[in-house]
Amino acid sequence: MFENQSYEAVLQRMLGRVPDSIDKREGSIIYDALAPAAAELAQAYIELDRVLRLGYVSTSEGEYLERRAEEQNIVKRQATKAIREGTFNIAVKAGERFYIDGLHYKVIEAGIKAKLECETAGAIGNGPLGALLPVQNIPGLTTAVIGTILVPGTDTETNASLKERYKQKITRPATSGNKGHYLQWAGDVPGVGGAKVFPLWDGPKTVKVVIVDATYAPASQELVDKVQQYIDPLPEQGKGAGMAPIGAHVTVESATEKTIDLSAALTLAPGRTLAEAQQEAEQSLDDYLKTIAFKDTVVRYAQIGALLLNLPSVIDHSNLTVNGGTGNVALLETEIPKRGTVSLN
Structure with missing residues (x-):
């Protein structure tokens, strides 16, 4: 907002208020008297612009972002121990x-x-x-x-993650035991990386919550039990002993994995080795599969092809197959994708 308020612009405005009968050239008394004040005002505009950006969640950061989040009762998640x-x-x-x-x-x-x-x-x-x-x-x-x-142990929550939770709180308010509430409750348990909620999955008053751990892998039985006890403890299901309202019978389960295998012939960049391309491809595939876990029910063939083309060690590829085919791979609502065999030649 204050990009135009540079030192030069401020100084010229100040000099413009001085009568032309006075020497205003650089090095003159009035110039040297106004220049330090103009520099301080320009710095104040820079700080004022920063204050303005810190006031909005989308552009805020650090402790100021945490303060804004706390207005919605969202507390930054601290690191937890494995x-x-x-x-x-x-x-x-x-x-x-x-x-x-x-x-x-x-x-x-x-x-x-x-x-x-x-x-x-x-x-x-x-x-x-x-x-x-x-x-x-x-x-x-x-x-x-x-x-x-x-x-799983988790690192201190990033600014991006905190902003995403703030956005979800605003767009999907958690109230009165709605789906947003169950997502919030599942996420309250340290070690949970994501959740899906299935209302009425086994008849009236039943709710299934499917979770993954913080590494986006299937949750251990220990973590499943922690979430179950927090939301709707056994054997007191439906009695309101946890966070879930009275009458809601909640079942917490882990997501299941679907292995994603890929095979391709690569044209390597000059000076690069197949081993380097293999390592890059595995890491890139892992990153992609994590981004779609519980967010998309399709592993996209075209996206995997694009990932290979973007590898530093690869110029081109051919004969790409994903799970033995040349099309998208569908996932069940309760499945998350996991890298399987990556065969490159």
């Missing part, structure tokens, strides 16, 4: 700590099959696989392996 399964040759005790790849994990549920919580919040806790090292000596321990992600 909960993983650990396998040991002896029963480990709650509170014992283990180390792998620069991260520490603490036992929160004892046993030979134990639950471990990463001490560092964020998605970083989802990554390590392999042998764990005990921080302190544990007599008799010979095997310690970290495995399945039970509840």
Whole structure:
């Protein structure tokens, strides 16, 4: 709005108010007296423009975006800790700590099959696989392996994600147990990355909520149970013991995966290798499939072709097939796509 209020424009306006009988050339007394004030006013216009942008959700950021979101009772989601399964040759005790790849994990549920919580919040806790090292000596321990992600760790919510939730709150108000309310309740549980709601799926007063975890993979049983207990606890279904209204029988389930295989012949860019193209294609396909999870029920053949053409290592491709065919791949309402075999030559 204030793009035209530059230092030069402000200074010229100020000099224009000075009588022409006074020397206004650069270096004159009046010029040198007005120039610093013009510079400060120009800077004030820059800050004023920033204040204006911070006042609107679409252009806001940081703590100012959080303040605007809080007006709609939307709180920025903070990083959460990953909960993983650990396998040991002896029963480990709650509170014992283990180390792998620069991260520490603490036992929160004892046993030979134990639950471990990463001490560092964020998605970083989802990554390590392999042998764990005990921080302190544990007599008799010979095997310690970290495995399945039970509840994914999540990073602090991005500005883009917070804006999207704000937009959803405005366009799809959550009230009186409507679909928007169930989506909100599912998203309130740490580790949930998305949800779909199916009203009356098994007759009157029934609701099914299908979820994926924060990595857009099928949710673990642990996460499903957490969402079930939060929305409509078992065995008190329908009694209003959770967030769902009295009379609503809610069933929470995980989404199922549909494997997406692709095959293509590539023309490589000069100096590039097939291994580089393979890595780029797998990452690009993963990114695309995540963007359509629970948002589209079609994996589009043309889109995958475009992804291959946009790879830095690829000039052209031919003989592209997706799941053995040359057309779109349909998904069920409860399915999410997962990268399968990527065969490139």
